[in-house]
Amino acid sequence: MTVGLFIPCYVDQFYPGAAIATLQLLEKLGVTVVYPPNQTCCGQPMANSGFEHLSGGCNRLFIDNFSGFDYIVSPSGSCVLHIREHLHDDKRPELAKEVAHQVWELTSFLTDVLKVESLPARFPHKVGVHQSCHGQRGLHLSSMTELVAPDFSKPGSLLAMVKDLELVELDRKDECCGFGGTFCVVEEAVSAKMGKDRVADHLKHGAEFITGADMSCLMHMEGILKRQGSKVKVLHIAEILNSEG
Amino acid sequence: MEVATKDHAELAEIFNKDEERVDWHDETLWWIRAKRDKSVHQLPEWEALREAASNIKHNVLSDLNNYLQQFEAAAQANGIIVHWAANDIEHNEIVHRLLVENKVTQMVKSKSMLTEECHLNDYLAKHGIEVIDSDLGERIVQLAGEAPSHIVLPCIHKKKEEIGDLFHMYLGTPSNMSDPQFLTETARGSLRETFLTRKVALTGVNFAIAETGEFVVCTNEGNADMGAHLADVHIACMGIEKLIPNREHLGIFLRLLTRSATGQPITTYSSHFKKPREGQQMHLVLVDNGRSIQLGREDFRNSLKCIRCGACMNTCPVYRRSGGHSYHTAVAGPIGSILAPNFDMRKYADLPFASTLCGSCTNVCPVKIDIHDQLYKWRQVLVKEGYAPTGKKIAMQVMAKTLSSPTLYHAAGKMGRLTIKYAPFAVSNKLNPWYKQREMPESPEQSFGEWYSKNRGKK
Numbered sequence: 001m002t003v004g005l006f007i008p009c010y011v012d013q014f015y016p017g018a019a020i021a022t023l024q025l026l027e028k029l030g031v032t033v034v035y036p037p038n039q040t041c042c043g044q045p046m047a048n049s050g051f052e053h054l055s056g057g058c059n060r061l062f063i064d065n066f067s068g069f070d071y072i073v074s075p076s077g078s079c080v081l082h083i084r085e086h087l088h089d090d091k092r093p094e095l096a097k098e099v100a101h102q103v104w105e106l107t108s109f110l111t112d113v114l115k116v117e118s119l120p121a122r123f124p125h126k127v128g129v130h131q132s133c134h135g136q137r138g139l140h141l142s143s144m145t146e147l148v149a150p151d152f153s154k155p156g157s158l159l160a161m162v163k164d165l166e167l168v169e170l171d172r173k174d175e176c177c178g179f180g181g182t183f184c185v186v187e188e189a190v191s192a193k194m195g196k197d198r199v200a201d202h203l204k205h206g207a208e209f210i211t212g213a214d215m216s217c218l219m220h221m222e223g224i225l226k227r228q229g230s231k232v233k234v235l236h237i238a239e240i241l242n243s244e245g
Numbered sequence: 246m247e248v249a250t251k252d253h254a255e256l257a258e259i260f261n262k263d264e265e266r267v268d269w270h271d272e273t274l275w276w277i278r279a280k281r282d283k284s285v286h287q288l289p290e291w292e293a294l295r296e297a298a299s300n301i302k303h304n305v306l307s308d309l310n311n312y313l314q315q316f317e318a319a320a321q322a323n324g325i326i327v328h329w330a331a332n333d334i335e336h337n338e339i340v341h342r343l344l345v346e347n348k349v350t351q352m353v354k355s356k357s358m359l360t361e362e363c364h365l366n367d368y369l370a371k372h373g374i375e376v377i378d379s380d381l382g383e384r385i386v387q388l389a390g391e392a393p394s395h396i397v398l399p400c401i402h403k404k405k406e407e408i409g410d411l412f413h414m415y416l417g418t419p420s421n422m423s424d425p426q427f428l429t430e431t432a433r434g435s436l437r438e439t440f441l442t443r444k445v446a447l448t449g450v451n452f453a454i455a456e457t458g459e460f461v462v463c464t465n466e467g468n469a470d471m472g473a474h475l476a477d478v479h480i481a482c483m484g485i486e487k488l489i490p491n492r493e494h495l496g497i498f499l500r501l502l503t504r505s506a507t508g509q510p511i512t513t514y515s516s517h518f519k520k521p522r523e524g525q526q527m528h529l530v531l532v533d534n535g536r537s538i539q540l541g542r543e544d545f546r547n548s549l550k551c552i553r554c555g556a557c558m559n560t561c562p563v564y565r566r567s568g569g570h571s572y573h574t575a576v577a578g579p580i581g582s583i584l585a586p587n588f589d590m591r592k593y594a595d596l597p598f599a600s601t602l603c604g605s606c607t608n609v610c611p612v613k614i615d616i617h618d619q620l621y622k623w624r625q626v627l628v629k630e631g632y633a634p635t636g637k638k639i640a641m642q643v644m645a646k647t648l649s650s651p652t653l654y655h656a657a658g659k660m661g662r663l664t665i666k667y668a669p670f671a672v673s674n675k676l677n678p679w680y681k682q683r684e685m686p687e688s689p690e691q692s693f694g695e696w697y698s699k700n701r702g703k704k
Contacts (some may be wrong), residue, residue: 009648012693013658019693023701035697038651045648047601050624050633057649132316137604145282146560148291172275176562180601181653187599187680189258192682193267193566194601222679223683 004069006062006103008079008215009041015215018236022075022106025242029114033073036065044082048181052086059089063099064149072103076237077135077213080105084139095224105139106238107213111154116161119245124164125238128207129155130221131174132214141213155213155237156233162240168205174243175201179220195224203232208236252595257567270542272567273401278559280508281569281609288504298497299613302550305488310486312455313531316547320529321460323520328534333363339530340365340447340480341372343443347478347526349374349444355462355469358396358451359482359532359551360576373631376447377439379468381432388415392500394569397506402568436468446472448530450483451552452498456491459519460529463502463512470516481518482530485537486549498552501611505554539587544622548583557606557616563599572596579606583619594632597623655694662688 003026007019026033042062043055049132062083066072080103087100110116135141137178142153159165178184178194185191199221202210210225210232212218218234225232251259257371262268285291305312317327330336336359344352352369354360354376366376366387376686378387382399386392388411393399400408409423416435422428448469460481461468473479489495501516503509521527540546558564558578569577574585574593585593597620606616627633647653664671664687673680691699 007693009654009658013662014689016689016691016696017695023697025554035694035701037694037698037702040651040654041648043648046641046645048621048624049637050598050628051638051645052625053629054641054645057645061651062651072632074683133601133603133605137608144608146605148286148288174604174605176601178562178601180603183598183601186256187257188562188678188681189254189261190563190566190599193261193264194562195683197271197566206443217623220683220688222686223679226684227682 001070004033004066004072005033005035006039006042006066006072006074006079006083007035007121008074008076010219011075011215014219015236018075018215020236021238021242022073025106025238026073028115028242029110031114034069034090037063042079042082043086044079045181046081047086051136055086056057056089056221059087062087063089063092063096064164067095067099069102071109072099073109074103074108075106075213076130076215077132077141081134081138088144101163105141105213107135107154107158108141108241110158110241116158119158119161119241121161121241121243122163122165122245123240124155126166126206127159127206127211128168128170128202128205129159130177130202130210130212130214130217131155132212132217133174133176135208135213136174142174148219149218155211158241159211162186162243163245165240168202168207170201170205172201177217177221179217181216184220191220195220198229199224199228199232203230209238209240210213211240213237221230249571253567253571253599254574254595256571257563257572257599260568260571261566266565269404270402270568274559277398277507278556278609279352281505281556281559282508284504284510286509288379288481288500294497294501295611295613298501298552298611299550300496301489301494302534302612303547304544305490306486306549309485309488309540313485316458316488317531318453321458322509323458325458325520325527325529328528328530330534332378333532335361336482336530336532336534337365337368341369341478341480343449343478343528344369344374344445347445351375351377351443351517352445352447353377353379353439353443353451353472353476354383354447355464355472356383357447357482358393359484360447361393363532363534372595376684377436379436379439379466379472380464381429381466381468384432384436385411387413392570392575394577395555395558396553402570407431431607440471440475443472444476445478446476447480448473450481450487451502452489452495453483453487453529454490454495455488455490458520459517460487460490461499462516462518463482463499463514464516465509465513467514470514473516473518477524477528478528479518479521480528480530482532483532485531485549502552505556505609505611513640515523535588537585542587544626545583545587545619547582547614548580548587548616548619550578551584552612554611556609556611560605560609561600562603562605563601567599572599579620580614581618583614583616583623586623590627590630590632594627597621597627655692658692663691 043058581595
């Protein structure tokens with residue numbers, strides 16, 4: 001099985017640790033991973049701002065870089081959701097559809113494709129999980145408090161395999177952090193307030209680390225934690241799942 | 246009604262200056278959302294109910310003209326006088342004409358978001374007619390000279406102490422009274438006199454049944470009934486999308502409505518109005534006001550399924566932290582943000598952007614409107630129609646160009662990282678909205694791409 005590794009642009013530039021952990025974790029699980037070097041971005045920053053018509057270049061690049069892999073895996077629910085829902089190419093419509101169907105978010109790939117049942121990881125800390133909305137409500141990585149449906153959580157099940165890790169309960173287990181792409185600057189006041197409230201929930205319950213399947217939400221919460229001078233750190237879930245046993 | 250000159254982000258920023266108040270507003274609405282969750286989780290068939298309601302409304306919208314004619318004929322056969330209003334102006338004129346014909350200058354009104362949408366109170370006030378809102382929450386905002394901030398909980402933005410002050414000023418209560426029981430009793434006493442002396446009562450409509458020509462009004466206070474039963478003339482106003490085909494469908498909607506709105510199993514009063522009593526006039530005004538245009542917009546048609554429960558507002562993390570008035574339209578929150586641009590794209594171009602697209606609204610919607618997807622689609626429409634600010638347009642073009650070229654992207658990424666590392670003042674300053682309340686991410690030595698080519702590239 002050969003997997004194409006899709007690393008979102010801001011993770012590539014600012015959080016290489018999350019990307020390295022994703023690569024190493026997949027390799028540890030016996031997957032052959034290839035990183036196409038000419039990849040850039042899924043196009044979501046334009047599309048969510050109302051400029052989807054400007055994302056054609058990103059779409060073409062994505063298809064050029066990622067067609068032909070058995071699977072395409074990415075450590076970001078949000079970017080994966082965008083590709084799944086919006087990847088298109090007027091000149092290659094069928095190929096675009098095919099590529100869009102092969103894109104997987106990391107935790108669902110581990111759970112549903114690799115069917116991982118144990119991990120050699122140890123992380124002796126109290127951890128709060130942030131359910132990023134696009135992964136949760138868009139890709140159904142976990143059950144949602146609004147719906148009357150059975151409980152499940154793919155990131156939660158994976159974290160439960162990590163030795164000595166203690167998950168903290170939150171008052172609001174799936175409230176948005178307020179990042180929202182360009183929302184974070186266009187609606188700065190509400191965005192920052194949402195972030196502060198989300199962080200406070202984790203702090204109140206004694207989390208030492210906040211983790212999740214989307215680095216963008218974590219980047220936003222990290223910005224708030226640092227401004228508050230907090231010692232609590234954010235880590236992408238791949239970094240915890242890849243920790244030394 | 247004044248035209249808002251500030252957009253949602255600016256109004257939300259003002260609202261957020263009082264953080265304690267934001268916390269209180271957020272907690273109050275979250276408490277209602279939690280009540281809703283508790284109530285719906287008691288029904289194993291909840292999701293099936295939502296699906297059924299959504300499908301029934303789908304059927305209605307796909308054959309609306311026939312259902313409307315069926316409803317009109319049945320209502321007329323029952324003795325109801327039916328009026329058609331193409332827009333808000335016609336609606337207000339019809340109501341005014343009925344008041345003039347009945348020689349009255351005072352009217353009692355129970356809660357109706359449609360009359361808020363049409364700005365009926367302002368119109369009638371200009372024509373010398375006094376309207377008293379009889380819903381307690383609406384009465385409070387009316388005394389305060391404000392619009393409702395929520396479609397189900399009109400004065401949810403007011404603290405009980407502020408209500409006590411209003412009552413002291415307008416209803417003659419002693420100062421510093423904030424006991425809810427006392428304030429409610431006071432309002433009740435003052436409204437009783439209004440109910441007994443008004444000849445005309447106006448109500449909204451929650452559901453109209455095409456089969457029988459009857460309409461149903463849901464209230465918790467019984468104020469609609471009190472008004473309609475005591476008045477010689479009952480005027481009911483409804484948007485044309487309020488129809489359901491048959492009476493048997495009503496049960497589904499009544500089970501969904503209040504559980505979604507407040508977590509109650511059902512409203513205290515679900516009143517059926519079918520025909521005028523002996524000697525009474527019953528008028529029904531059917532209002533389009535942009536609805537048939539929305540019906541013609543395929544991507545946004547489903548918004549007309551809305552039964553005005555307000556669940557999307559209670560769950561919306563943005564609404565809870567920005568307040569209903571920041572949406573500067575009669576129907577606030579996520580649903581308002583997909584309805585308003587249909588009325589006026591220029592005026593409401595900001596609203597579809599007042600969301601993180603978290604999707605919670607779509608999940609709580611009892612008629613399964615794809616609210617967050619429609620917000621995304623409105624953004625595309627608004628930009629294409631030319632309502633994006635120029636600065637944003639340029640920024641997006643630059644970003645799209647950079648991200649369409651691996652070479653430009655790698656160069657820009659490197660430059661960005663170097664700037665943060667060696668010239669942090671260039672980004673960590675007042676001009677950067679991110680930096681106002683958040684630190685910038687740390688700049689790593691190398692990007693993942695650079696690491697990969699060094700460590701794995703030659704494999």
